Amino acid sequence: MPIIDCQTEKLILDTAMRVFFAEGRINATTQDIADTAGVNRTLINYYFRSKKALIATAVKKTQKEFMRNSDLILSSALPLRVKTENFIDDFLKNQYKYPFLESFIMVEFTNQRLKKNGSTVFSIKQPAPIKKYLAEIKNEMNEGRIPKYNPSHFLINMFSLMIYPVIMKPLQMSVCNLNEKEYQEILNERKQIIMNILFPPAV
Amino acid sequence: MPIIDCQTEKLILDTAMRVFFAEGRINATTQDIADTAGVNRTLINYYFRSKKALIATAVKKTQKEFMRNSDLILSSALPLRVKTENFIDDFLKNQYKYPFLESFIMVEFTNQRLKKNGSTVFSIKQPAPIKKYLAEIKNEMNEGRIPKYNPSHFLINMFSLMIYPVIMKPLQMSVCNLNEKEYQEILNERKQIIMNILFPPAV
DNA sequence: GTCTATAGCGGGATAGAC
DNA sequence: GTCTATCCCGCTATAGAC
Numbered sequence: 001m002p003i004i005d006c007q008t009e010k011l012i013l014d015t016a017m018r019v020f021f022a023e024g025r026i027n028a029t030t031q032d033i034a035d036t037a038g039v040n041r042t043l044i045n046y047y048f049r050s051k052k053a054l055i056a057t058a059v060k061k062t063q064k065e066f067m068r069n070s071d072l073i074l075s076s077a078l079p080l081r082v083k084t085e086n087f088i089d090d091f092l093k094n095q096y097k098y099p100f101l102e103s104f105i106m107v108e109f110t111n112q113r114l115k116k117n118g119s120t121v122f123s124i125k126q127p128a129p130i131k132k133y134l135a136e137i138k139n140e141m142n143e144g145r146i147p148k149y150n151p152s153h154f155l156i157n158m159f160s161l162m163i164y165p166v167i168m169k170p171l172q173m174s175v176c177n178l179n180e181k182e183y184q185e186i187l188n189e190r191k192q193i194i195m196n197i198l199f200p201p202a203v
Numbered sequence: 204m205p206i207i208d209c210q211t212e213k214l215i216l217d218t219a220m221r222v223f224f225a226e227g228r229i230n231a232t233t234q235d236i237a238d239t240a241g242v243n244r245t246l247i248n249y250y251f252r253s254k255k256a257l258i259a260t261a262v263k264k265t266q267k268e269f270m271r272n273s274d275l276i277l278s279s280a281l282p283l284r285v286k287t288e289n290f291i292d293d294f295l296k297n298q299y300k301y302p303f304l305e306s307f308i309m310v311e312f313t314n315q316r317l318k319k320n321g322s323t324v325f326s327i328k329q330p331a332p333i334k335k336y337l338a339e340i341k342n343e344m345n346e347g348r349i350p351k352y353n354p355s356h357f358l359i360n361m362f363s364l365m366i367y368p369v370i371m372k373p374l375q376m377s378v379c380n381l382n383e384k385e386y387q388e389i390l391n392e393r394k395q396i397i398m399n400i401l402f403p404p405a406v
Numbered sequence: 407g408t409c410t411a412t413a414g415c416g417g418g419a420t421a422g423a424c
Numbered sequence: 425g426t427c428t429a430t431c432c433c434g435c436t437a438t439a440g441a442c
């Protein structure tokens with residue numbers, strides 16, 4: 001009995017996003033999604049045609065959520081340091097909501113790379129705000145306010161330091177011999193650590 | 204016609220390591236492994252009982268290769284800075300050989316986390332040399348030679364900066380708008396970049 | 407729009423001949 | 425040790441009734 005029309009599609013999509021990107025059930029089947037959502041499995045095919053299409057839609061929508069604020073932040077006229085701090089803040093908050101998004105994309109990317117029939121679900125290009133941001137980094141380096149090297153390293157360092165500790169959480173907990181609570185405290189300190197690396201206080 | 208006795212087992216194992224960790228075919232089937240090795244698929248079951256057991260063996264052997272030198276380096280009496288540089292050198296060299304090992308372990312770890320029957324293929328514990336290394340980091344911080352914070356951040360930063368740029372290579376190439384050659388040059392510069400972050404020149 | 411039933415395949419594992 | 429043949433299961437997708 002469909003009380004609210006067209007709501008099932010949204011329910012399935014939201015459930016898929018939660019299962020894949022929030023809970024990290026990376027190999028979840030369509031049956032798993034359907035059960036979690038409390039709907040019949042065939043409805044997934046009815047609304048999204050195939051599992052692959054569902055995943056593509058879910059990734060797209062989640063990335064859109066991610067970029068909603070970050071694009072504005074990167075395009076703003078704020079000084080680089082403030083802009084970067086805001087960006088990191090926003091990114092970490094999104095990542096807290098979907099901790100497995102990055103690793104999921106990585107796996108899909110790695111798999112798709114090997115297929116002959118290049119059904120490129122992911123065609124990530126350099127977003128325009130990133131280009132602008134890179135130019136600003138270069139400028140800041142030229143003015144001697146941050147150490148000078150290839151600006152790509154700045155981006156790579158930033159993403160490395162934000163993403164790796166989250167996607168490798170179970171491993172790093174073991175390596176550092178920390179429990180859940182202790183590691184969470186570490187994660188809470190990350191923003192400050194990262195800022196100090198990207199903008200060394202002494203220079 | 205078995206010319207060399209017991210060589211098939213090694214061939215299968217080496218092929219699995221190559222396919223999984225070097226080529227990154229993370230979802231490769233036993234048939235894929237067998238075809239690549241040029242042997243019959245049933246031989247995998249004959250020698251390794253199951254696919255899962257094959258993977259466990261492959262991971263174990265590869266990790267052992269990884270740790271062969273690094274344990275010696277970390278346990279040595281060298282000063283922290285030299286020791287760290289040697290460790291990074293060794294780790295990056297291994298990672299160049301098996302670029303997908305870390306992401307493979309991450310995925311397996313993530314999946315296994317959800318199973319009820321906790322057949323823990325991976326039971327990574329904090330190795331003794333790491334414990335010693337952490338103590339040395341703390342000591343160096345107390346002497347004011349590197350910035351003072353929770354020593355776990357030092358480890359997390361180091362591994363983040365080494366591993367992320369490799370496992371996320373395709374994505375980062377897109378984000379930074381770099382081609383294969385350009386990104387390779389970036390990777391070659393990583394050691395110096397990482398050392399400057401872990402041991403800031405100015406402080 | 408939602409269900410049941412079923413097709414179809416791809417993958418892992420085993421039995422048994424050689 | 426190595427092969428062929430076969431079994432069985434889990435998963436995706438579709439046909440068709442309601």
